[in-house]
Amino acid sequence: MGLAVNKSMDSRDSDKIGAERMQPAVDSCFHCGLPVPEELDLAVLIDEVNQPMCCYGCQAVAEAIVASGHENFYRVRTEVSPTALDLLPGFLRDSEIYDVPEIQSQFIRTPDGDLREASLMLEGITCAACIWLNEQYIAGLPGVEQVRVNYATQRALVRWDDTRIRLSEILQAIQKIGYRALPYNPDQQQEMHRRQRSQQQRRLAVAGLFGMQVMMLSISLYAGAWSGMEYNFQQLFRWLNLALTSPVLFYSATPFFKSAWRDLRQHRAGMDVPVSLALGIAFASSAVATISGHGEVYFDSVVMFVFFLSASRYFESMARQRCAATVEQLVQSMPLITTRLSAVGGAEEMVPAATLAIGDRVLIRPGETVPADGEIIEGFSAFDESMLNGESIPLEKQPGDRLLGGSINVTNPLQMEVRAVGADTVMAEIQRTIERAQADKPPLARLADRVAAYFIGIVLLIVVAVAVFWLMYDYQRWFEIALAVLIVSCPCALSLATPTAISATLGKMQTLGMLVKHGVALEKLNQITHVVFDKTGTLTQGKPVLKQVLCDAEFEREHCLQLAARLEQYSEHPLAKALRSAADAVGSEGVSQVSSTAGGGMRASIDGEVYLIGNAEFITSQTAAEIPVSWLEQIAGDTVTSVILASNDTVMAMFTFVDEVREDAGAVVETLQRMGKTVLLMTGDHSAAARQVAELTGIEDYRAQMSPQQKMAAVQELQAANASVLMVGDGVNDAPVLSSANVSIAVGSASALAKTSADIVLLANQLSAVAQVFTIARHTQRVIKQNMIWALLYNFGAIPAAAMGLIAPWLAAIGMSISSLLVVLNALRLTR
Amino acid sequence: MEIIYLLIPVSIVLLGLIVWIFLWAVRDGQYEDLEGPAHRILMDEDRVVDRQKNSRRGGAG
Known part of the structure; x- marks a missing residue:
């Protein structure tokens, strides 16, 4: 059963394989799909055809891929590759930092002798073929012992022989084929997630496999009750069922009991309270019936209940972990290396951030993250501390002011003297807070939970009332009916309605290269009336x-x-x-x-x-x-x-x-306008450039030469007129505007700053995703509504029926499980 | 019907074996990356890479 469950998750992405092979247009770069400048005549022989290249970077990357015998990459990829990075010399210098033993100690494991093992975060992955290419290429490097890229997290686990190849050489080799890899330190939280996952899988397997056995014996028992069965066999089957159900109850169902106990101790009525009560009572009464030799048994209800509930919980937590991993990628923004100014002469020097000591001077450029807590000694600038305190407006700072590690320099380069490092920094404290916040639920889900809590209180009262009534009316049936009410009324479906839908959507969006930072943004997207585009890097390629x-x-x-x-x-x-x-x-x-x-x-x-x-x-x-x-x-x-x-x-x-206009810009604007949104263009550039872009894309309302403050004011003006504004932007200048809009989207290779202030980040660097986001948000809302209606209908319909004695406990268990499963499956439709 | 006293223990032994295999698969990390193998098998056609050194244990990340 566990296997079947995992299969269904597998098939979610398998349709990608059948997708069309990506072949760029004739006059565009074969590697990255950008138009080829007229005066440039670059080509690479791929599959015996001379393919055009748009720049020397792409040419070098394509040549490296072909030379290493991985031409197959171009045959199987489903997306164009990112344009080759032009930072080669800087990266060469920076990557050598990672060979320094003190820095390696931060992220490296040494399993055996000269063997080293590290996790690398890969950037520039657009489709499965990229992962294949990276895996094959890195594995082909001399000295690399093992490499495994995880498709879901886009992280590579590399093991190499330190005497034969250095880490910097591996990083540079990856750079050569057009990707960027940086080592990262898998933190405790991830390790915890992994352990949690495998424990859940084990629990699910035990519940499923033992459950099948119990069901088999139960069917014999039902058949026996119908057509007659020797007392000996009946007792044997019951004892076997008791033995087989015990591991399910005492191993697979422990999370429910633990969480119910926690709720009770905190004087709350959570969803697990009725679940645990039903499980405990059903099992205890069945055990008594088995031992005493007469009475009803409900072992089948118990195993089914545990299995289906564990399955829906497993899916829910899988989806949540996937989101946590993407958010964490953004949180891991503390730089590994930084620019230190030597005490004498002030020469710049790249050093690992972890080696900074109190009193060191560092240079922080705009867009860079402050590596430690400190004090400004030269320069003025504004700092975005939203990562630290949620304050979205950058704060002006001057010499003498305190800087917090993890905040982002917005405007000017400046020098800082380090005051606190490592665990003493504010960031270290915040990190712990963020870990707690990741367990947080979106507001709608919290509302559902609160409703469920009241619901459960009422349900428990109803159960008692029903039990008392039947005790007086029909002494023999009171237990069976009270148990059925208890099982049938569990508001699991209600509690799962919103979180499963949101988790499924977030997972889907992640595979499409859209990172959602706040689930709330999905809800707000449905109310958007105006879409404001920035020009540079958003409607245009952003590479003037x-x-x-x-x-x-x-x-x-x-x-x-x-x-x-x-x-x-x-x-x-x-x-x-x-x-x-x-x-x-x-x-x-x-x-x-x-x-x-x-x-x-x-x-x-x-x-x-x-x-x-x-x-x-x-x-x-x-x-x-x-x-x-x-x-x-x-x-x-x-x-x-x-x-x-x-x-x-x-x-x-x-x-x-x-600056070239993006190919898909016109289509996106048209789609949005068809959806009934008002599309605007606001840019800091002069009006001629703005007009040209507006004409090319079909935007009627364009405003040029706007400062960030003016853009912000314009957005607020729209909001004052009851408009709900989506801001699509990119770059440092957009930060305040992004945060003042109702929902904000940062497109493509957005700078570190835009990444941290936008609600949604589009990694795929394709504008068409903006229109897609709306469709996804609408679908999500529809599914949430369906789920809510179904869950409420089920609960309100089934409870009276059970109270009247029309539903047997085993039927109640099926009904309850199926209602939860329907909610989960309905939500999973969103992942297609 | 005495055969049932043999069949049931057999089925329970079988169950134990299946549970053990599944738990081993979970511990081995085979459920860590569910998407990768599907793509990998389609793309590994003409390249000869030392699969032996790659096939041991999936990534923990």
Whole structure:
């Protein structure tokens, strides 16, 4: 029986196999599906066909895959791969940190001699073929003894011979085929989950297997009661049933008894109280009947009850653990490595966060997480501490203020002196709180539980009343009827109605690459009337490329580019990244007093002179410089994004960028509009770029040149007019807007910050998921309603019938189990 | 009907054996990753990888 249960879970995803093979369009990159730039002519020979590549990164990745003999990957994958990462040099340097023994001790196990074992978190997995590729490729590396990737958690367990290969080499090899792997420390909670899971499976197996045997003997007993049976055989079968039911009751059913006892001690009436009462009474009376040789036995009811209830509980906790694992992935955001500034000279140095000592100075860039508790010594910035205190608005901090490890730097780079490390940090305390919170239930489920608690109190009263009534009316039937009422009225289905539906949905969404951080978001999604999109990285690919440099005659193009890249070196903004990748080498020497204005630009002093870079408004408001009219004319009709580089009084250069609109953006907007939602576009970019994107995607209402504050105000204005707003965004600038919307979704490779403030994170980097989320939320709500109605109908219908003596205890057990099972199965429909 | 005194112990021995096998499978971690094997079997066609070193025990993660 246990096997059949697990099979049904298996088949949930097996339809993926039949899905169409992924073949990108002809003129797009064979590896990642992005359009191939016209001037670029890159190709890789895959399956004897020259396939186009969009960039050197993808080319290198595809070549590595082909060279290692894993071309089959391209044949079986069902999704395009992520675009190759362009951070190779930085990653090479960082990954070597993981070879340092002190750091390895955090996450490594040494099973035997030179063998090392570590769990790796894989990023960039889009479909089953990716996992296959990783497994085959890592297993093929010399020195790797064993590798196993878990499909559900996307984590790899790798065992290698430390004398033949180093961990950093394994990480770099994974990087070579286009994925990112980081070691992580499987914490106690996960170990606890694993143990809990295997215990539940064992209990279920015992209940199922012994139950089958008991049912077999019970059928003989029923048949015997019908057609006559020798007393000897009847007694033998009853004794056997007693023996076979005992392990089910005393092993499989212990969680129910324990939880009922806990409830009683806390003076609460939980669902397990009537369950335990029914089980205990039914078993005890059956045992007495068996020993004394006369009376009814209910062993079949007991085993069936235990098995079906354990099965529904098992499914519920499996779904919950799956969600906990995804949430935990976000919680594990404390950085493993950090940038320490040496005491003399202040040179930057990458060190493991765990080796930080009190008094160390560290550099924290925008978008980075604070590695320990400390105090600001240089720089101003805002910090998002929502992970620590739930406060969603970033707090402004200045030198002397206290920083909490785990909070995220929002605006400017700054230096911090470490004050507390390890278990003394606030984060360590919070971590313990989060572990408790993960056991938390969504509000609707809590309501159902509260209703169930009253319900149970009433049920127990009814049972007593029914028993007293029948005791006086028909002395012989009172026990049987009271037992039937007790079994039939257990509000299990009611308590399972909401949590199973939400768990099933969360599990389904996880397999689709959507992480839901608050179950409440699913409920709120159904009321959404307005959908607000951000532009950069949401409707567009979010990877602008430098198109043109307009330079003042006085300055050289290369010089301007260098200055711009140095100014932007600490910024996580997409334009900054584009500038950095356009300039070949960027030195950090001589840059100081860096400050940034969100939605504006950056200001810093380089080699003693102050430079600014940002949008036109920022430059004109901050400097006396004037932007040449000819430049503005040149871009006026164009739909490019631009930034301007200026010194204190002269405009030096203007950089223009292009950013492609996502292929599925138009379709998503259309779908949403068909659903009756008002779709808006709000962006910090200038109106020409916004207009172009709005026209391409069919959005009528677009607002350009908005600062994060203005976006937030606009969202609040909509809310004041009774609108319920969904914000879809990406990037650092969106954080306040995301948190002020009713529901927020972060798309794709969202920065660490957006990940922590959005309700839902789309990992698949496909915009079409936004429309899908709505459909899923609607289905979920429908299933919850169906479940609730069914559970209430069942309970209110069955109790009077049982009280009138129309339902035998064994029938009641079947009815009760089936009603719970129907609720669970109905919820499981959501996983298809 | 005396045969029943043989058949029932046999069925109970069988039951014990099945329970033991199932408990061993749970302890061995065979239920940790239920999706993987389904995909794995379809993709392992033409590559010769030392399955022996890969087939022992699933990942704990």
